[in-house]
Amino acid sequence: MRPETEGQLAEIVAGLSEPVRIVGGGTRGVAGRGAELSVVGLSGIELYEPGALTLVAKVGTPVADIEAALAVEGQRLAFEPMDHRGLLGTTGEPTIGGVVAANVSGPRRVQAGACRDFLLGVRYVDGLGQVIKNGGRVMKNVTGYDLVKLMAGSWGTLGVLTEVSLKVLPLAEDEETVLVAVDGAAQAVEAMSAALGSPFEVSGAAYDPDAGHVLLRIEGFAGSVAYRVEQLRGVVGGFGSVSMADDSAGLWRGIRDVTAFHGQDGDVWRISVKPSDAPRLAEQLGADGLLFDWGGGLIWARVLVGTDLRAKMGDVSGHMTLVRGTGQAKFQPEPAPVALISAQLRQRFDPRGFFNPGLMG
Numbered sequence: 001m002r003p004e005t006e007g008q009l010a011e012i013v014a015g016l017s018e019p020v021r022i023v024g025g026g027t028r029g030v031a032g033r034g035a036e037l038s039v040v041g042l043s044g045i046e047l048y049e050p051g052a053l054t055l056v057a058k059v060g061t062p063v064a065d066i067e068a069a070l071a072v073e074g075q076r077l078a079f080e081p082m083d084h085r086g087l088l089g090t091t092g093e094p095t096i097g098g099v100v101a102a103n104v105s106g107p108r109r110v111q112a113g114a115c116r117d118f119l120l121g122v123r124y125v126d127g128l129g130q131v132i133k134n135g136g137r138v139m140k141n142v143t144g145y146d147l148v149k150l151m152a153g154s155w156g157t158l159g160v161l162t163e164v165s166l167k168v169l170p171l172a173e174d175e176e177t178v179l180v181a182v183d184g185a186a187q188a189v190e191a192m193s194a195a196l197g198s199p200f201e202v203s204g205a206a207y208d209p210d211a212g213h214v215l216l217r218i219e220g221f222a223g224s225v226a227y228r229v230e231q232l233r234g235v236v237g238g239f240g241s242v243s244m245a246d247d248s249a250g251l252w253r254g255i256r257d258v259t260a261f262h263g264q265d266g267d268v269w270r271i272s273v274k275p276s277d278a279p280r281l282a283e284q285l286g287a288d289g290l291l292f293d294w295g296g297g298l299i300w301a302r303v304l305v306g307t308d309l310r311a312k313m314g315d316v317s318g319h320m321t322l323v324r325g326t327g328q329a330k331f332q333p334e335p336a337p338v339a340l341i342s343a344q345l346r347q348r349f350d351p352r353g354f355f356n357p358g359l360m361g
Contacts, residue, residue, distance in 0.1 A: 004041040006123065006131060006162045012037070013160065014129025019357045022156035024060060026092035027085050028102070030155075030330075033357055039097055042162055045069055053168050054120065059097025059161045066096055070168055078169040079115045080106035080252075086262040088324055097161045103153030106256040107204040107217070110196060110294050116152035118167045124151060124159035127350030135165065150345075156356045158349040172219035175203075176229050177245035177252070180214040180236045182207070185279035188214050189296040191239040193275060196295050198235045200228040206255045207292035209282075214239075215251060261289055261302050267325030269309050271299040273318035281316045285309060330359070 001020070003009040019034035043060035050073040057066060063081060070076050081104040083094055098104070100122070105114040121135025134147040151158060178195075182188045188207035195202045195216045204217030216236065218228050233242050245251050254260065261268055266288055273281055275296030282290055282299060289302035303309055310320050310332065319332045334342060346353070 001035060002038045002041050006042065006125070009039070009042070009160060009162060010125050010129045010131050012129075013125050013127070013354075016352070016354050019354045022101075022160055022356055024095040024098035024101070025062070027083070027090050027094050028088065028098065030359070034354070037160070039160060039162070040095065042097075043095075046163065048073075050075060054165065055168050056121075056163065056165045057096050058163055059095060059100070061096050063094045063096055063099060071171070074171050075168045076171050077118070077166070078108060078112040079104075079118055080108050080256055081115065082106055083257050084323075087258050087268060096164060096166075100152050100164050101154065101156050101161060107206060107252055107293055110205055110297075111201065111203040112169070114152075116149045119148050119152050119164060120167055121165035122148050122151050122161060123163040124161045126159045127352055127354060131162070132159065155359055157346055157359055158355070160355065174222040174225045175217060175219040175248050176225055177204070177248040178216040178218070178229060178232055178236065179243045179245055180216065181212060181240040181243075182214055183212075183240070185209065185282050185290075185292070185296075187239055188292065189275050189278055191236050192216070192292075192295040194235055194239070195232060198232065200232045200235070202232070204252055204255070205293075205295040207296070208255075208260070209290050209292075210260065215245070215255065217248065217252060255291070255293055258291060258300050260291055261300065264289065264302060265305070266302045267305055267307060267309075268323045269301045269303065269325075270321045270323045271301060271309075271318055272297060272320075273299065273316060277316045277318070281313065281318070284312050284314055284316070286312070 001012055003012055020037040021034045022037050024039055040060040042058040045057045045061060047056040048069060067077065081099045099115060100119060103115045123131065123133050126132055151161060180191050182191055191214045192205040192207065196205055202216050203219045206215045216232060218225050218232065236242060278292060278296035278299055285301050287301040287303050291300040301309065305325065322330050
C-alpha cells in the first residue's frame with residue numbers, strides 16, 4: 001500500500017481489516033506485524049517562507065531535499081536530525097515524517113531543543129480514516145489541544161502523519177569546537193556541565209572515551225564565536241589540556257550519527273539519564289563502546305549481541321532504547337500508570353489497534 005495523496009491514505013485506513021506497519025524511507029529498519037503501509041508517496045515541500053522561518057512539507061519528503069532548500073536561503077533544521085543508515089546498515093532515504101514520528105534530535109538539543117520543539121503543526125489520518133489537523137503554519141498559532149507534540153515521538157502508533165509544519169533557523173556564520181583532554185567519564189561530565197552552565201552558549205557537549213576528550217561546540221557570528229571560545233577555554237582549562245578541533249563540522253556529524261559504531265559488531269543501545277548518573281552507569285554497563293552526548297544526558301552503548309543491558313541499570317533512573325539488535329523489547333517497559341495512559345491514548349486515536357501494534361507496548 002503506497003498512497004500518493006492524503007485522501008487516498010484516508011480511504012486505505014478506513015478500509016483496513018488488519019494491522020499495518022507504517023514505514024517511510026526505511027532507514028530505521030523497524031520490524032512489526034501487518035502489511036506495509038508506505039507514506040513515501042506523500043512527498044514535496046508545500047510551503048517555505050524564509051522570512052517567517054517556516055516550512056511545510058509532506059511526510060515522505062527526503063530530509064536531504066529539505067536541507068538543500070533551506071541551505072539556499074542560509075537556513076537549517078536546528079535540531080540536526082541523525083542519519084541512522086550507517087549505524088543500522090540500512091539503505092533508503094531519511095524522510096521528514098520519520099524524523100518527526102521518532103522525534104529524532106541531534107547534539108544541538110542541549111541548546112536549541114528537540115524536533116518536537118520546532119514542530120508548529122501536523123496533519124494526520126487517525127485509526128478510523130479521518131483526516132485531523134492540529135497546530136498551524138505560523139509560530140503564533142496556539143489554537144486547540146496541543147496534539148502536535150504528542151504526535152512527535154509516537155512512532156506512528158497514534159496516527160499516520162501526512163504533513164508537518166516546522167520552524168527553521170538561520171545557519172551559523174561560524175563554528176568552532178574546543179577539545180578538552182580528560183581523565184575518565186566523571187571528569188568529562190564535570191567539564192561538560194561547567195561549559196553548559198557558562199554564559200557562552202555551548203551548542204554541543206559530547207565525550208568520546210576512546211579519544212579521551214570532551215568536545216564543546218560554539219556557533220554564531222565569527223566575532224562572537226572567537227570571543228566565546230577564548231572565554232570557554234578559561235572555564236574548562238582546569239579539567240585538562242585544551243586544544244581546537246580541525247574539522248568541527250565533521251566531528252559533530254560523527255557524534256550525531258554515532259559513526260564510531262559503524263561497521264562494529266554488537267547491539268547498540270541509546271540511554272537517557274541524568275548527566276550526574278552517567279559515569280556510574282557507564283561503569284556498570286561494561287560496554288565494548290561508549291559515546292556521551294547532551295552533556296552526559298545521552299549515552300550510546302555498544303555491547304555483545306543479546307546483552308540484557310536494562311538489567312545492569314541498578315538503581316539508576318533512566319530510559320533505554322534498543323536501537324540495533326533483536327530479541328528484546330525495543331522500548332523501555334513503561335511503569336503501570338504510564339502504560340495505562342498510553343493504552344488509553346492509543347484507544348482514542350486508533351480504536352481498532354491497527355497502527356504499528358506492539359511497537360511501543
